[in-house]
Amino acid sequence: MKLTGAQIVMECLQREGVEVVFGYPGGANLPMYDTLKDYPNIRHVLVRHEQAAAHAADAYARVTGKAGVAWATSGPGATNLVTGIANAWMDSVPLVCITGSVVTWLIGRDGFQEADITGITIPITKHNTLVLNVEDIAPAIREAFYIATTGRPGPVLVDIPRDIQQQVCEFIYPETVELRGYQPVTKGNARQVKRAAQLIAEAQRPLILAGHGVNIARAHEELREFAEKTQIPVITTLLGLGGFPGTHELFMGMPGMHGMYWNNIAIGEADLIIGIGMRFDDRVTGKLTEFAPNAKIIHVDIDPAEIGKNVPTAVPIVGDVKEVLGQLNREVSPARHDEWIGWFRRMQKEHPSILIPEVDKLLPQYVIKSIYDASGADAYYVTGVGQHQMWAAQYFWVDKPNGFITSGGLGTMGFEVPAAMGVQFAAPKETVWSICGDGGFQMTSQELATIVEYELPVKFAIINNGYLGMVRQWQEMFYKNNLSAVRMYQPDFVKLAEAYGMTALRVTDKAQVRGAIDAALNHPGPVLIDFQVEEYENTYPMVPPATALKDTVDSPYTYEDIRPRERERAGSR
Ligand SMILES: Cc1ncc(C[n+]2csc(CCOP(=O)(O)OP(=O)(O)O)c2C)c(N)n1
DSSP: OEEEHHHHHHHHHHHTTOOEEEEOOOGGGHHHHHHGGGOTTSEEEEOSSHHHHHHHHHHHHHHHSSOEEEEEOTTHHHHHTHHHHHHHHHTTOOEEEEEEEOOGGGTTTTOTTOOOHHHHTGGGOSEEEEOOSGGGHHHHHHHHHHHHHSSSOOEEEEEEEHHHHHOEEEOOOOSSOOOTTOOOOOSOOHHHHHHHHHHHHHOSSEEEEEOHHHHHTTOHHHHHHHHHHHTOOEEEOTTTTTSSOTTSTTBOOOOSTTSOHHHHHHHHHOSEEEEESOOOOHHHHBSGGGSSTTOEEEEEESOGGGTTTSSOOSEEEESOHHHHHHHHHHHOOOOOOHHHHHHHHHHHHHOOOSOOBOOSSOOHHHHHHHHHHHHOTTSEEEEOSSHHHHHHHHHOOOOSTTOEEOOOSSOOTTOHHHHHHHHHHHSTTSOEEEEEEHHHHHHHGGGHHHHHHTTOOOEEEEEEOSBOHHHHHHHHHHSTTOOOSOBOOOOOHHHHHHHTTOEEEEEOSGGGHHHHHHHHHHSSSOEEEEEEOOTTOOOOSBOOTTSBGGGOBOOSOOGGGBOOOSSOHHHHO
8 A cells, every 4th residue: 555654654653553642733744734634533632832742642641551642843843842852751751752854855954944853852762763765654653652662661753854754655564673772671580589589578677669660560559469468668759659559558658858757767767678660869869878878779670771870779670560570479478567667657646747737828738638638549630840749749649550640850840731631631531630830830821722622621720829939948948038030920810711711710718728629620621720829838848959868857847736637647548
């Protein structure tokens, strides 16, 4: 069958099982747009900015486990994807970006809308390629999906000049992919697995530190079996949230810069740390030289480059975490660590860390906790970057695999709105909350138009403190309260949402919080709530930059400040 290059792209997408493409047209990818009407199974979502296409595809991929797909035209279209590509790169998300390029005879001549996108994205893609022959399109796209989704997932970019999209050739879909030098290891080395099991059997105070790899590999059941069999407490990184049920009695929450105080002290007390699908990022470790001084480390990761990169490892296991956890589960013996778990319970009482004081003011923590209380452990929660992100990570004890979608590695403000769109496309019937900072929201708020157009019932909560909150906190704590360029003029968010055709509410008083949340949940379409919260709240606990986990500054709130909680952590979880 003879097809044009653009038709070949579509045939390949169909065979890869792609259902949604997030994109934006322009001169260099018009041949692809011209084919859309002939491929009704592939839904194209017209975003308002290419950055949103990449973030939406990224979040869609996290929820579905399939590669997300984003399209853009050459030059500015392609460069607008860059932040989204870097975001997917840092968080190991499978993303396939297909860009149109200027016609082959103009490449390298600085013609209209030319940017060397393969050159620009070399450091932030797992692989990228400029296709210069129409016969190479099918192999390039087949390989793009294979590379994006196997091993450690990541973004792949395929750049196709406009004239190549228009040329015709015989369509042959390569059934297999053979790439020299690319053979991701999935099974853990049996000897290392045995050694790990031995260390686990000997440990008195072991701790599981689970990361995004558990969510990516969909290894939730295996992790749960492993933790339950060995009775080892589980803490997760920011991106690991949802990898282990938040309501499980062995779940202790997040460690690190804004993690639970008890976890940061526990890392110092532990004699064994089992790092699973995580990368010992500085937000988790604090000062590296003082990280886990008493612990041996077992590190399981699909990417050999991660092992030994930041911390010395006693037992390295390279492999897919689902596979390796399966192997470990067959190797380990049942155990109990009652004393160690009791230590956690005592610490949780003495250092409640995330209790909310009973005050009349509208505290952001109260709003975020109320959203969780009303929506449950089963909703999807998307966040931006900043204080609200950390409070969300502290108060949303999600049960759902991949139920917490956030920009971890790159820390991309503006992720919250388009990512929520991607999640709602992936899970049309589920409740999706987008927890937004008033700063970050304004970076991509134009996507409200897309959300209204496609009738996506996302609920937006703007945690509006009138500041770039996290920056204000750092200026207050580390720059002598010199508040420089952090106060931000805000539009009327309610009117803005209404202008886009959305229902919107404003909340200024604590007493209105639950009513507004319930109203949003009961409304069938998208809703925005502008929560005008206390301006000067800070996020605690906090490990000041460049200090050790043992130097965690605990929440200033104590039991005396707070109303007894409905479900006290120690008892009910
Ligand atoms: C694109 C981008 N620019 C700058 C930053 C640096 N930064 C990190 S947090 C933050 C403040 C975020 O403010 P807001 O979105 O209002 O959330 P809040 O901290 O108030 O909850 C900034 C500017 C960033 N993370 N991303």
